[in-house]
Amino acid sequence: MPAYSVVVDVMLKPEILDPAGQAVANALPALGLGPTSSLRIGKHVEISLEADDEAGALAMATSMAQVLLANPVIEDFSVRLA
Amino acid sequence: MPAYSVVVDVMLKPEILDPAGQAVANALPALGLGPTSSLRIGKHVEISLEADDEAGALAMATSMAQVLLANPVIEDFSVRLA
């Protein structure tokens, strides 16, 4: 089977507080950077896997995200080919 | 100034151990998912900021990545418009 590289990005839902993102956003101005109107930090997962085709690879990554990589109570995710 | 959405993805350098990615990769087969030939977990940062133009927005995000978001000793990053 051919190999594919897939990316899953996982972000906290907009209504959930992101203290890490906020801490970075607050630190930036003192470094002469920003301001930002929003800065949020999530996870970026790069996966190499074998599948029959692109659709199969995306489906596999989507299952991984649904089952394990993201917690639907607090997180959204998106899946794409790298 | 117009508003831009920029994404910074931060990954551990390939030669650096990624314990989180490894723990997840090891767990997947038991869940009937995978196998993966590689799975690495980094940070996905979504930033909204104002800049003169796209180039300015990307430059600003790149500075943020260099100064604060990524640790150049162990991490690489990439910047793109959302």
Added chain:
Amino acid sequence: MTATPVLDTVEVASRTPDQKQPYAELGLKDDEFAAITAVLGRRPTQTELAMYSIMWSEHCSYKSSKVHLRQFADLPKGDRLLVGMGENAGVVDVGEGLAVTFKVESHNHPSYVEPYQGAATGIGGIVRDILTMGARPVLVMDPLRFGDADHPDTRRVLPGIVAGIGGYGNCLGLPNIGGEVVFDPSYQGNPLVNALCLGVMPTDRIQLSAARGVGNVVLLLGAKTGRDGIGGVSVLASASFDEDGPARRPSVQVGDPFTEKLLIEACLEMYDAKLVAGIQDLGGAGLTCALTETAAAGRSGMRAHLERVPLREASMEPHEVLASESQERMLAIVTPEDLPAVLAIAEKWGVLATAIGEVVEGDRLVITWHDEVVVDVPPASLADDGPVYERPMARPADLDALNSAALPAFPSVEDLRELVLRMVASPNLCSRRWVVEQYDRIVLGDTVLAWPEDAGVVRLSEKTGLGVALATDGNGRYTRLDPHDGAMLALVEAYRNVAATGAVPIAVTNCLNFGSPEDPEVMWQFAEATRGLAHGCRTLGLPVTGGNVSFYNSTADVAINPTPVIGVLGLFDDVARRTPMGFQEQGESVLLLGDTAEELGGSEWAWAEHRHLGGRPPAVDLERERVLGEVLVAGSRDGMLSSAHDLSDGGLAQALVESSLSGGIGARIVLPTGMSPFVQLFSESAGRAVVTVPRSEELRFTEMCAARGLPCVRIGVTDGTALAVQDVLELPLDELREAHEGTLPRLFG
């Protein structure tokens, strides 16, 4: 300019004796290279060269310190030492069939490059040292030194280091029961991250590292091997050595505490089932060190098939595999019969286990890479027979001037209230709460005392209350002013801290943090400090069970203050009789034990108020320390003491504040006449402690002190919710607490 990817085998090396070798780039001197060639009877292969360069480095060979460290090995062993210096960590018999092993090690340089991971892997490394001895690790401690508290780089380094120590130790489930946080500009650019671990085992479970038994399997346990931490040897990767010199990779290792936790549980299960014939952790110098040391210790031949090592990156070359400092790995020697059982345990815990070699006849370590011989060496030539130097020494040229520098003028009585408030808030004396709250201090459920107590105390037996106490200390300013006495002062402070809890001090470990050994003035400091420490240990009857030397701690050629960090282990027959440092009851007598002299050279007052470092450090009286220790232990044993707190940095004022705040009870103090209140409150004379005793015990206690010739003065009574010194100051505890607690959150929060 392109590299030729030809494997540099032993056979190739024999054929090409004149090929240029990059030994200088690898840190080897001309005569060291000549010695290697003489041992081998040919030029080394690239892989052998890498191995010698690592094993003969200062870090691994102790080539500059060896001649001085012999003094510790020569100390009387006492009747508790089961394993002395030389193994991974010394082992001490604590009775009831149990033994403990403990050691402190440095991870200074990696923690500056990458604070979080550097500190984290410092914990991981020392824990494996303890595990290697057969012990279950049960606690950690973290003596730390940073540049000035308000320096911007300290803001980068400190939070990362603290988070890394917590991140690794918490995830391993080891309580952090103490440590140090010291700020001084001499550590700017070179923070000190020392990590201590103690483990406990049944005495019959002690493991040794020797590889013996022809046919036994050499098994690599734990994480895959990657390119992390290859550091200096990465110069070989370019295979060409052009003018600019090859690029060196930063040697950053990333820790995986989860894998280490599994490795611990798997190894302990193997030990309990008596399945391990020899074991060695992989730390600095990775497989190179583990293979050569196990083979050398067993006086065995060994064969390793390097391509069997599970790799994170397939493209790694043999010398990289051997030099890699990837964390969370152990090397076990196992008989073929026991191999299936060992593999089953590894599988149960999800630990990778790979047979990479075997013990063979003869006395050579032969390493192959896909059947080609890349290494063929006598292992002892790497592990034991490295170079030994008697480095030139010179008393620092500025020492006389430093020692005779006059102290700043003392403040007047009216200023003392504000001075106390400033001092308890100063970076070196303020509360460490912001740091220690990031550490799990109670996991395993045996922590009897931890921060902010003088020493950490951990129960070893639920049934009998058998337990240990541990404290670490080191004062770089004192040691700068007098390395011999400074090292003794570090020893006696840790000794006193342990005794203050009621434990009997029984053994010593140490981490000697110094500048460059190639600087004769640093070497003199080192020699003096080891002499002082050895003298102190001999007089107090304590064996040194092990330790670590960290040289090359300097920034732009300016060495750090010489900083021996001394750990003292104490023993409790029953931890239930531990003495806390906080005042416990209202209306108890406050007694000052020991003599106070005007000793403010190198003091915290001189530094915090005036950035003054000069004069002489406090005098050391080892006999007095011993008697004080006996009194503190006897007071605990006979149930006379409600609290005890040793006096050190910041003197009596600091001790009274800490005991008041810790217990939430104030005191009314009346200072003896005849000496200025300032000196009485801030002098740092050694050999002192403040204790409280119930009125009913006072006479018995003071008579015991008198009988032993220990000065004991009643200086007041616990009372109310303020610290009052008659005719000098009155400070409500709330005000003191605010001053004491506010500093670190303000700086780093």
Added chain:
Amino acid sequence: MTARIGVVTFPGSLDDRDAQRAIRLAGGEPVALWHGDHDLQGVDAVVLPGGFSYGDYLRAGAIARFAPAMASVIEQAGRGLPVLGICNGFQVLCESGLLPGALTRNVELHFVNRDQRLVVESTASPWTSAFEPGQEIVIPVKNGEGNYVASTEVLDALEGEGRVIARYLGRNPNGSARDIAGIRNERGNVVGVMPHPEHAVESLIGTAGTDGLGFFSGLVTTLVAA
């Protein structure tokens, strides 16, 4: 008759031995359970202990909830088996859907270990039956991801149905919504708490006292009476 209480050890569990000790001190009989076994050995109750299962690298508790032992715990919890998740165990209970909501990173972004004042609210669970409603207790917190979050509807429901078992008093150590330190399911048999009652069971150990013992002695009393 004595109550047999299982303690599940996952790879990376740390407070499992402590939980066993607490059970013993409360008069129960601790039974060690292994994450890889479906068999719960017929225990009368289960504790999911604190720690960093699977390193907590992805999200705390995310991987542990798939363990074979958890399948049995989920099934038997549905039939009323008392289950207590402490810290990492609470995280596992949320990940597995036995309790609503989720635990996220502490707002101050640090791991925090301190003695914490709590008020016990719901005593309608075997695990909290030893306490009085409104009783103040002190037990240690120690976590990096103890910030309880849930939707407004879920939070309102938890409060409306009296399912908050304890709240933080004084400084909220992790930013938890509405100062929530622990919750229970509708039936009351499943409880998750972020602070560590098993670390407050002996006056000699730590500095928090012995208030935590009630979580275990209440359960033992309930089970023995049943």
